[in-house]
Amino acid sequence: MFDSIVVGGGPAGSSAAYHLARQDCSVLILEKATFPRDKPCTGALSPLVAQWFDFDFAPIIAQRVRRVRYTWKLGDPVTSELQTQEPIWLVKRDAFDQFLISHASAKGAVFQDGTPVIKVEFAEGCWQVHTPQAVFEGRYLIAADGAEGPLSQWLGLKMPKVRPAAVFAIPAERSPHDPTLNFEFGLLKNGCLWSFPYDSERLMGAVTFLGSGEPDYPAAFKSYAAGFDLNGSAGQLSPHLVKLWDGNRSLHTRQAVIVGEAAAIVDPLSAEGIRHGMYSGVEAAKAIHAALQGQDEALAAYTTTMHQWGDNMQWAQRIAGVFFRFPGIGYRVGIKRPTMTKRMGQLLAGEIEYSDVASRVIKRLSTGLLPGRK
Numbered sequence: 422m423f424d425s426i427v428v429g430g431g432p433a434g435s436s437a438a439y440h441l442a443r444q445d446c447s448v449l450i451l452e453k454a455t456f457p458r459d460k461p462c463t464g465a466l467s468p469l470v471a472q473w474f475d476f477d478f479a480p481i482i483a484q485r486v487r488r489v490r491y492t493w494k495l496g497d498p499v500t501s502e503l504q505t506q507e508p509i510w511l512v513k514r515d516a517f518d519q520f521l522i523s524h525a526s527a528k529g530a531v532f533q534d535g536t537p538v539i540k541v542e543f544a545e546g547c548w549q550v551h552t553p554q555a556v557f558e559g560r561y562l563i564a565a566d567g568a569e570g571p572l573s574q575w576l577g578l579k580m581p582k583v584r585p586a587a588v589f590a591i592p593a594e595r596s597p598h599d600p601t602l603n604f605e606f607g608l609l610k611n612g613c614l615w616s617f618p619y620d621s622e623r624l625m626g627a628v629t630f631l632g633s634g635e636p637d638y639p640a641a642f643k644s645y646a647a648g649f650d651l652n653g654s655a656g657q658l659s660p661h662l663v664k665l666w667d668g669n670r671s672l673h674t675r676q677a678v679i680v681g682e683a684a685a686i687v688d689p690l691s692a693e694g695i696r697h698g699m700y701s702g703v704e705a706a707k708a709i710h711a712a713l714q715g716q717d718e719a720l721a722a723y724t725t726t727m728h729q730w731g732d733n734m735q736w737a738q739r740i741a742g743v744f745f746r747f748p749g750i751g752y753r754v755g756i757k758r759p760t761m762t763k764r765m766g767q768l769l770a771g772e773i774e775y776s777d778v779a780s781r782v783i784k785r786l787s788t789g790l791l792p793g794r795k
Contacts, residue, residue: 426559433681434565436702442528494607591656736779
C-alpha cells in the first residue's frame with residue numbers, strides 16, 4: 422500500500438508527488454497518457470515557482486521574456502518592458518511535465534504512465550484505485566486529473582462547468598532580439614488571444630471568460646496569425662477545456678484532496694494555471710504529510726489555504742466581469758495607461774496580487790463607462 426496515490430502527472434500532481442516523496446512518503450503517480458506527451462498550453466510561467474523546490478529550473482526554460490505587447494483588433498498597440506524582478510519563463514509542456522516527473526521519481530515516487538484510472542472506491546480505510554492493469558491501494562488520494570478528468574465527480578466534489586479554450590501552433594521563426602508576450606483583446610468576443618514565441622513556432626492561445634456557446638476559434642486564430650504575417654492555414658488547432666475559478670468550494674473529502682485544474686485552480690482573468698496548480702500541489706503535499714502524522718484536520722486546512730488563494734481570485738473575477746463586458750472601453754481606459762501595463766506585468770510574474778490593485782482598477786474601468794468621463 423502507498424501512502425498516497427496521485428492521479429494525473431501534470432504540474433500539480435507531480436509537485437505534490439515530489440514534496441511527499443522528499444519527505445520519505447511512498448507515492449504512486451498514475452497517468453493515462455504516455456510521457457512525454459503533447460499538452461495544449463502556451464507555457465507562460467512565473468519564476469516564483471522556483472521558491473517551492475530545491476532544484477534548478479534553468480535546463481527546462483525555453484525562453485525568458487521581459488517585453489509584453491497588447492493590441493486591440495491588431496492595432497492601437499501598447500508595448501511595455503516588464504518591470505519585474507525576473508523575466509517571465511516560457512516552457513514547452515511536454516518537456517516541462519517530464520522534467521517535474523523526473524525529479525519526483527528521483528526522490529522515490531513511482532510513475533506509471535499509460536495507465537488510465539477507471540474507478541476509485543474507499544474501502545477498509547484506504548483508497549482502491551482501479552486501472553486496466555491492476556488495482557492499487559493508497560491511504561490518501563490526490564486527484565490531479567485536469568479539467569476533463571472524472572475524479573472530482575467521483576469524489577462528490579462540486580466544480581465549475583468547463584469552458585472551451587484552444588491552442589494554435591504555427592511554424593514561425595523567432596527573432597532572438599525580440600522575445601515578446603503578445604495579447605490581443607478585440608478579435609474574440611468575451612475573451613482574448615495571446616501569442617508566445619518559441620524557436621521554431623509560435624504558440625497562440627484563446628479562451629472566453631463570459632457568455633456561452635462555442636467560440637469561432639479557427640477564424641480568430643487565422644486573423645491573429647495574419648497580424649504576425651503568418652499563414653493561418655499552416656497552423657494546428659488543439660481545442661481543449663478549462664475550469665476557471667468561480668468561487669471557493671470544498672477541495673477535500675475523506676482521505677482525498679483535489680488539486681490543479683481538476684480543482685479549478687485557474688486564474689479567471691488570465692487563464693494562468695501552471696503556477697497556481699503547482700502551488701496547490703505543494704500545499705496538498707503539506708496537508709497529506711501532516712495527515713499521515715496524525716493531524717486530523719490537515720485536509721480541511723488544505724481547503725482553507727486554497728480558499729485564501731481564492732479570496733484573491735475573486736478580485737480577478739470581478740475585474741474580468743467589468744473588462745470583458747466592455748473590452749473596448751477597458752482597453753482604452755485601462756490597458757493603455759502606463760501604470761496599468763506595469764501592474765499587469767507584475768501580476769503575470771506573481772509579484773503582486775489582484776487584491777493590491779483591484780479596487781483602483783475596477784473604479785477606473787467603471788468610470789470609463791460613464792458618459793463624459795475619461
